[in-house]
Amino acid sequence: MPEPTAAPAPSPGPAPQHCPTPRELDDLELLVTGALAPLRGFDEPGSPVSLALPADLADADVVELVDPEGLPLARATRGPAGSRVVEPLSRSEYGPFRRLHLSPVEVRAQHAGRTVVPVSDALTVEQAAELRALGPVLLLTLCGTGLSALSPVALVRATLTAAEDLDAVVVAVPLASHGDAETDHRLGVQVAATYAGDDPVHGLRADGEPDARVAAIVEQDQPAPDEQGLVLFFTGLSGSGKSTLARALMDRLLEAGSRSVTSLDGDVVRRHLSAGLTFSKADRETNIRRIGWVAAEISRHGGVAVCSPIAPFDETRQQVRAMVDEARGAFFLVHVATPLEECERRDRKGLYAKARRGEIPEFTGISSPYEEPEDADVRVDTTGRTIEAALDDVLDALDEAGLIPRTPEVEEPRNEESRDHTPPVVEERVQRASRDQAPLNVLFVCTANICRSPYMELRARQLAGDSATVRFTSAGTHGFDQHPMDPEMATGLIAHGVDPAGFTSRPVSRQLVAAADLVLTAEAAHRTILLEDDPGGFRKIYTLGQFVEGVRRLPEDVRGRDLIEQVGRHRGNADPALDVQDPYRRGPEAAAAASAHLDELLAAAVDRLV
């Protein structure tokens, strides 16, 4: 049959409605405003601007496209060669910065005569200077789904903030990403040319760092992995241990108090959110999608959702992953891979026996399939293991992924005396701005402040030369006041030409830790002691060995405060294997070994701090 050459007349009766994806809604807006000209519809030959209709609408001549709240936005009519011609019905009125969404025609009428500059990331100080030299500019903020590393709303906020000091008009254009950088660039050039008309278009050089105000917007929008919304999704057979492990993990998080946690347990969800659903394939999929939707919303707002349904189908699990992704949360899949024989042996609820007798139809593992995940972040078989040991595997994997650091309070429940209501990280951030200009305060800590930490303090000072940008001090977790340095370790310093004569020891205190920008301990045990007193300090208290591991993972040009911040985001474990051994009363060989170990670590750390 020949392809139709023109849109057929719409069939009578109301057109079926469809709500497109966020990316498609962005495309629709640009098609309707003419920003994507010469494109006028979806799926034109060779165009990446496509519309995926559900199977039951694929053959419909006309589909009414609605926004998520059901407002009809446009009619999409079947056109030539499989395209969908778009005819606007109404214009979106809501959404942040809607007033800045101008069409090319509106821009020409209101702002002609300005240089058009496409913006798809936070403007840097250098770029602001570049813009100032251009005279009046129109910042075409390309804020569509997935185009920028920043969320659409943060990109517009960042651009408006940077524009305060410029002769600039900000226009928001929801140009979405279409999968590959080349296509995105090509569409960006096309859209900018359409908006510019006869005015010049200027492409910014990618260069430099944003100023403090813009950086604060970026930081808020891109939280560190351990502050990001998180969906912990346990999947596995009935009786595998999902609920038990999920509950144990939740208890740890709740006791630590640093995250807001919501449980979406399989059985509990089926009593409330999914009441009435059966165990047919379709109903199980609905159940999991509901859990996924709620979990994604929780993650959108920075919370932790702990889900523990069977979730037997890979495709539905992938859909949940995509929903969480869209909400800019992290998705962490735990496969509780206890084999069927063990689950059946446990048969806590007697369900397997009933399923074997045919009294429960479609029972997972017996008469309904379980598709093993191939994309699990961690796989735990609980057979013959304690709950603590199984939980340990999950906590290790979460720590490794940087999502939940193994701080002492997550590690094990704290007792009442050591509970400390330390200021949250937000306050830490505010304080940081005012400290930026002050010298870095680095505190070294060991046990008695007579062997390793004085060596660190005095040797670091020597390595730093006369740098005024860092101050080094030291203290001991169990030290006495006013003791001189241990003679064996002092020998090592003297060999380097450092005179330890004036040094006297002191005990560490909360005040000393609070005043430090960075605390480096000789052993993991010292770190644990300090963190018990200051649980919020896990971003600045490390063992020296752990810190140096972090430093070595970062590019050479990351230095000073940036270095401390970035090590904080990507820190590894305080592995006791990285400890500097205590040489006290172990003779000259132990002292020489400790000095050599410290020399190596300090050379790596100090050079990057000054």
Ligand SMILES: Nc1ncnc2c1ncn2[C@@H]1O[C@H](COP(=O)(O)OS(=O)(=O)O)[C@@H](OP(=O)(O)O)[C@H]1O
């Ligand atoms: N036919 C059948 N198959 C599997 N499970 C069954 C069935 N009928 C009832 N149950 C009980 O329901 C719990 C599983 O519900 P879920 O919502 O997690 O299942 S699913 O993800 O929708 O597949 C499951 O709980 P858990 O043991 O916590 O997994 C069972 O107790």
Ligand SMILES: Nc1ncnc2c1ncn2[C@@H]1O[C@H](COP(=O)(O)OP(=O)(O)O)[C@@H](O)[C@H]1O
């Ligand atoms: N290492 C372990 N981890 C988790 N559960 C375990 C472990 N060892 C034994 N169990 C037992 O297995 C059962 C698992 O039940 P549950 O957590 O309700 O599983 P599910 O939610 O997957 O149906 C519980 O009775 C639990 O005490």
